[in-house]
Amino acid sequence: MTESEISQPNYLQVKKGLFSWIFTLDHKRIGLLYLYSVGAFFLVGVALGVLMRLELLNPGRDIIEAQTYNQVFTLHGVIMIFLFIIPSIPAVFGNFFLPIMLGTDDVAFPKLNLMSWWLYVVGALFALSTLVFGDGPADTGWTFYAPYSVKTGTNVSLSVLAAFILGFSSILTGLNFIVTIHRLRAPGMGFNDMPLFSWALYATSWIQLLATPIIGITLLMIVAERILGIGLFDPSIGGDPILYQHLFWIYSHPAVYIMALPAMGIVSEIIPTFAQRTIFGYKAIAYSSMAIAFVGYFVWGHHMFTSGMSGPAAYIFSILTFFVAIPTSIKVFNWLATLYKGSINIQVPLLFAVGFIFNFLIGGLTGLVNGALAADVHLHDTYFVVGHFHYVMFGGTGFAFFGALHYWYPKMWGKMYNRTVANLAFAILFIGFNMLYFPMFILGIMGMPRRYYDYLPEFHTFNQISTYGSWILVTGLLLMVYNLIKGYFSKPVSEPNPWNGITLEWQTKSPPPLHNFDKAPELVKGGPYNYPNAING
Amino acid sequence: MSNHNKTDHHKDDELHITSYSEHFGTWVSLILLTFMTVFISVYGADLNTLTVATALFIASVKALVVAYYFMHLKYDPRIYRVMLLVVMALFVVFLIMLIFDYLTR
Numbered sequence: 001m002t003e004s005e006i007s008q009p010n011y012l013q014v015k016k017g018l019f020s021w022i023f024t025l026d027h028k029r030i031g032l033l034y035l036y037s038v039g040a041f042f043l044v045g046v047a048l049g050v051l052m053r054l055e056l057l058n059p060g061r062d063i064i065e066a067q068t069y070n071q072v073f074t075l076h077g078v079i080m081i082f083l084f085i086i087p088s089i090p091a092v093f094g095n096f097f098l099p100i101m102l103g104t105d106d107v108a109f110p111k112l113n114l115m116s117w118w119l120y121v122v123g124a125l126f127a128l129s130t131l132v133f134g135d136g137p138a139d140t141g142w143t144f145y146a147p148y149s150v151k152t153g154t155n156v157s158l159s160v161l162a163a164f165i166l167g168f169s170s171i172l173t174g175l176n177f178i179v180t181i182h183r184l185r186a187p188g189m190g191f192n193d194m195p196l197f198s199w200a201l202y203a204t205s206w207i208q209l210l211a212t213p214i215i216g217i218t219l220l221m222i223v224a225e226r227i228l229g230i231g232l233f234d235p236s237i238g239g240d241p242i243l244y245q246h247l248f249w250i251y252s253h254p255a256v257y258i259m260a261l262p263a264m265g266i267v268s269e270i271i272p273t274f275a276q277r278t279i280f281g282y283k284a285i286a287y288s289s290m291a292i293a294f295v296g297y298f299v300w301g302h303h304m305f306t307s308g309m310s311g312p313a314a315y316i317f318s319i320l321t322f323f324v325a326i327p328t329s330i331k332v333f334n335w336l337a338t339l340y341k342g343s344i345n346i347q348v349p350l351l352f353a354v355g356f357i358f359n360f361l362i363g364g365l366t367g368l369v370n371g372a373l374a375a376d377v378h379l380h381d382t383y384f385v386v387g388h389f390h391y392v393m394f395g396g397t398g399f400a401f402f403g404a405l406h407y408w409y410p411k412m413w414g415k416m417y418n419r420t421v422a423n424l425a426f427a428i429l430f431i432g433f434n435m436l437y438f439p440m441f442i443l444g445i446m447g448m449p450r451r452y453y454d455y456l457p458e459f460h461t462f463n464q465i466s467t468y469g470s471w472i473l474v475t476g477l478l479l480m481v482y483n484l485i486k487g488y489f490s491k492p493v494s495e496p497n498p499w500n501g502i503t504l505e506w507q508t509k510s511p512p513p514l515h516n517f518d519k520a521p522e523l524v525k526g527g528p529y530n531y532p533n534a535i536n537g
Numbered sequence: 538m539s540n541h542n543k544t545d546h547h548k549d550d551e552l553h554i555t556s557y558s559e560h561f562g563t564w565v566s567l568i569l570l571t572f573m574t575v576f577i578s579v580y581g582a583d584l585n586t587l588t589v590a591t592a593l594f595i596a597s598v599k600a601l602v603v604a605y606y607f608m609h610l611k612y613d614p615r616i617y618r619v620m621l622l623v624v625m626a627l628f629v630v631f632l633i634m635l636i637f638d639y640l641t642r
Contacts, residue, residue: 210624214631246635297627298634310641313634 008513025110031096041083048076053470069453070139077142089262103186108179119169126162130155146233146244160219174208200265203293215251249300263400274350275342281334288327321371352403359395384444417487429476435469
């Protein structure tokens with residue numbers, strides 16, 4: 001064994017004990033810290049969502065009061081957006097796999113990386129503290145729209161401070177990834193030799209870095225308005241509530257791409273592996289990530305068509321919104337072209353990737369409906385928007401997250417879950433998801449407004465179907481979680497590369513050693529997806 | 538494992554020792570620009586809507602001075618200056634689109 005081939009213990013064996021985890025500088029352990037954190041908050045968010053669906057099973061009050069319902073949907077939104085979806089794929093799989101995929105031993109700033117996780121924990125504690133202080137959690141919705149957020153007696157200040165701190169965590173992660181990608185790529189790896197997940201993280205990181213400070217300042221302005229009564233957003237003291245909406249969505253629309261782009265990166269990894277062939281249109285997919293990030297900055301106004309924004313501004317934002325669909329559809333066509341004539345191996349990660357495409361297409365196309373000015377006047381603030389948003393975020397990013405978990409599971413822990421049970425869990429989840437959210441499109445078109453704990457009798461049937469769907473979805477989720485946990489306690493697998501992947505993470509041991517590689521990894525000639533036996537016709 | 542990418546590094550990984558006069562000159566220019574901001578906000582009320590634009594312009598100049606001299610951007614490859622320019626252009630576009638809504642209501 002040469003000096004460059006020293007066998008190291010894997011990252012799970014290096015040190016034991018709680019402190020070796022919560023103060024670790026190893027990017028893989030930090031990725032797992034994020035996984036356990038966001039996973040726990042995801043389950044809390046799911047529980048709150050199910051509670052809302054139970055309340056909506058029948059018209060009128062069933063189990064919770066109107067005010068409690070308002071607080072529940074706000075907490076559900078804050079937890080799912082700020083504590084789950086935004087950090088989910090970048091912080092978990094980005095942290096774990098970006099350095100390995102680039103052929104290096106860690107991110108550029110390991111201590112900053114650990115600090116990001118601690119900021120996440122502190123932000124989460126702030127969010128949870130709203131449960132026990134004052135008049136309880138905020139009741140404004142996760143958007144904290146002024147002037148109501150300035151006037152309500154609930155814990156808005158603590159909630160927005162939580163979002164502010166979580167924003168810093170996000171910024172530091174983005175900064176770390178940008179520097180890592182620029183400075184720590186393996187020798188010989190140009191930008192166009194990087195795996196597409198790295199490209200997706202690169203585009204995402206720029207949004208995290210540039211857009212998040214805007215929401216940070218805006219949320220502090222809310223606190224200043226509440227405490228000092230400055231008159232920024234409250235019209236009764238000379239403020240402009242539409243200014244708040246502008247500032248909020250300047251961040252929060254690009255934030256949708258913080259959530260979606262890494263998911264697209266995951267799909268771009270899974271599909272060539274399970275088609276065993278070169279990805280179709282590597283550069284088109286890579287550059288479309290940057291295009292989505294760029295164009296995504298200029299479409300925030302489509303959330304405000306009915307808010308009192310000017311007509312000419314609305315036309316411009318509507319047109320720009322349609323432009324975002326172009327790079328997104330470029331990706332979808334390239335994924336499908338990759339599958340065409342590929343040696344398709346149908347395993348559960350691929351099912352989640354294909355599920356992503358199906359759900360994301362519905363979510364994306366209904367987004368175009370909302371982006372059309374005339375249609376939006378009818379659909380704004382109805383259940384159509386709730387359906388659209390959940391198809392994109394849960395059906396898209398959520399499914400990609402689960403797909404990544406199943407794809408990289410043997411790499412992260414050196415174990416394997418029961419594949420039959422995983423397939424069954426996917427099927428239940430997929431059916432439950434569509435049964436839960438598709439009726440919302442119909443309810444929205446019928447005119448049912450969002451964010452009410454009660455509704456008219458004509459909306460009853462579709463609300464019932466939706467609630468039954470939530471039970472099926474939760475069954476699938478619990479089965480999936482049980483299967484993954486059970487897999488963790490199974491025997492180690494002998495095969496370190498069960499999917500025959502060729503990107504660099506599959507060149508190292510499973511689980512990877514502390515410094516990722518026992519010997520310097522070799523780049524695949526002809527690009528990261530140049531499968532040796534592929535039929536690239 | 539030190540497998541950093543050699544093609545994309547800081548120009549030559551050298552220490553850049555700048556003179557005291559350059560540091561001092563930068564510091565003085567920042568102080569002067571700060572005084573200018575305060576002066577305009579207190580006494581420049583007749584600038585009306587240009588007050589905000591002027592304050593933003595001065596703040597941008599200050600940020601550039603810090604980035605170029607204190608943060609050594611002037612020693613870095615051109616790509617980092619391009620990145621900064623793109624970010625500033627993005628910010629300007631945000632402002633234009635925001636103000637466009639106000640002017641056309």
